[in-house]
Amino acid sequence: MAPRFTVTYFVQSANEAEAKARALDIALEQTVEVPRSTVPKGYVEDEILGRLESLEKDPGGRPGFLAVISYSEDDVGGDFPQFLNIVFGNSSIKPGLRVEDIGVSPGILGLCKGPRHGIAGLRTRAGIGERPLLMSAIKPVGLSTVALARLAHDFALGGMHYVKDDHGLVDQKTAPFIDRLKACVEAVGEANARSGGKASFVPNVTGPATAVIERAKQAQEAGAGAVMVAPxxxxxxxxxxxxxxxxFTLPIVSHPAFSGANVVSPDCGFSHRAFFGTLHRLMGADAVIYPNFGGRFGFTRAECLSIARACATDMGGPKAIVAAPGGGMTFDRVPEMREAYGNDIMYLIGGALLQESNLVDACRRLVAAVHT
Structure with missing residues (x-):
C-alpha cells in the first residue's frame, strides 16, 4: 500500500447524511470518476479510490461539515498537475465545496521540493538579518524603459530590498522585456553602488508558455535578483x-493575478491559507504576494494572518517562505502592520510611495518606520 496524503474539504450541507454522501462523491470524482457500484475490486477500490477518513461539523459555524479524504500517492504518478487534479479537479466545478487544508505525504514532499531560498535566503540577499523585507513595484504600463529604470533606481537608492516589475509589464512596445530587464538591473546596480545597499531587481517573467522559462533564464544571466511569476x-x-x-538559482516571487476566484468565496474554491500558503510552498515560490487587509481587495485580517502562518508552519520539508501583503500599505499603517505580522514579512508598497514628491526620501522614511 502506498502512503496517502489528505485534503480537508468544507462540504456545504444541511445535515450529516447529506454531507457524507457529498464527501463520498468527492472521493469518487477526484479519483476513479465512475459510479461506486462499478469500482473494480482489489487494487482500484483499496488503493486508488479516495477514502473518507472523518466528517465533523464545521467548527467555524458555516452551514456544513469538514470532510477529510485521503488519496494514494499512486493516484498522482509523480506528476504535479495531477496532484492538483486529485486535490480539486472536477469537484472544483461543483458548488458548496472548498479546500480548507492539505496534508502532505513523503511522496508529495519528494515531488514538491519546495522553495530554493525561502525567507532566510531572501533576507541573506538583502543583507538585513531578521528584519522585515521591503519591496516596491515600478509602474504604470505605458512608461518608457528609461522612465521605468529611473523609478527602479530611486526605489533602490531609497532602501527598498526588492524592486519588481508591475505585473502588467510584459513585452509591450513602450518597454520591451529584454530592454527593460537590462536597464533596470543596471539602474539598481548604480543605486547600490551609491548607497552601499544590496537591492535586487525582480522582472516579471509571466508570459506565453514558450517564453516564461526563457525569460527567467535571461533574467538570471542579466543579473536580476529574483523573478516574478503569476502562477x-x-x-x-x-x-x-x-x-x-x-x-536556475534565483528566488521566485508569485503574484496573485487571475487567482482571486480561488479564494474569495467562503464556501467554494480554497481557503486563503491552503492556496497562498500551502500550495505556493509546494510549488516552490520563495515569496507570495497577496492583498493586504484594509486595502482595496477585501481580504480580512484573519485571512491574511492565516496566509502568513501557512507560509511559516512546519511542513516536514519545504522551507518557510515570506508572505508579501500589498495593495493597502501606507505610511500611517506601518504600526498596524508591524503589530499584525511581526518581522517575518515582506511589505509590498508602491502606489503610496509614487504619490510622494521625492521618491527616494519617501522610501527612506518607510525603511526607518518599518525597521524602528
Whole structure:
C-alpha cells in the first residue's frame, strides 16, 4: 500500500447524511470518476479510490461539515498537475465545496521540493538579518524603459530590498522585456553602488508558455535578483519547474493575478491559507504576494494572518517562505502592520510611495518606520 496524503474539504450541507454522501462523491470524482457500484475490486477500490477518513461539523459555524479524504500517492504518478487534479479537479466545478487544508505525504514532499531560498535566503540577499523585507513595484504600463529604470533606481537608492516589475509589464512596445530587464538591473546596480545597499531587481517573467522559462533564464544571466511569476496565468507547474531546475538559482516571487476566484468565496474554491500558503510552498515560490487587509481587495485580517502562518508552519520539508501583503500599505499603517505580522514579512508598497514628491526620501522614511 502506498502512503496517502489528505485534503480537508468544507462540504456545504444541511445535515450529516447529506454531507457524507457529498464527501463520498468527492472521493469518487477526484479519483476513479465512475459510479461506486462499478469500482473494480482489489487494487482500484483499496488503493486508488479516495477514502473518507472523518466528517465533523464545521467548527467555524458555516452551514456544513469538514470532510477529510485521503488519496494514494499512486493516484498522482509523480506528476504535479495531477496532484492538483486529485486535490480539486472536477469537484472544483461543483458548488458548496472548498479546500480548507492539505496534508502532505513523503511522496508529495519528494515531488514538491519546495522553495530554493525561502525567507532566510531572501533576507541573506538583502543583507538585513531578521528584519522585515521591503519591496516596491515600478509602474504604470505605458512608461518608457528609461522612465521605468529611473523609478527602479530611486526605489533602490531609497532602501527598498526588492524592486519588481508591475505585473502588467510584459513585452509591450513602450518597454520591451529584454530592454527593460537590462536597464533596470543596471539602474539598481548604480543605486547600490551609491548607497552601499544590496537591492535586487525582480522582472516579471509571466508570459506565453514558450517564453516564461526563457525569460527567467535571461533574467538570471542579466543579473536580476529574483523573478516574478503569476502562477494562475502562467501555470502552477511553471513555478515548480523553475524551482526544481538545477540550472536556475534565483528566488521566485508569485503574484496573485487571475487567482482571486480561488479564494474569495467562503464556501467554494480554497481557503486563503491552503492556496497562498500551502500550495505556493509546494510549488516552490520563495515569496507570495497577496492583498493586504484594509486595502482595496477585501481580504480580512484573519485571512491574511492565516496566509502568513501557512507560509511559516512546519511542513516536514519545504522551507518557510515570506508572505508579501500589498495593495493597502501606507505610511500611517506601518504600526498596524508591524503589530499584525511581526518581522517575518515582506511589505509590498508602491502606489503610496509614487504619490510622494521625492521618491527616494519617501522610501527612506518607510525603511526607518518599518525597521524602528
Amino acid at each position: 494562475a496565468l502562467a501555470g502552477y507547474d511553471v513555478v515548480r519547474t523553475l524551482a526544481a531546475d538545477p540550472d
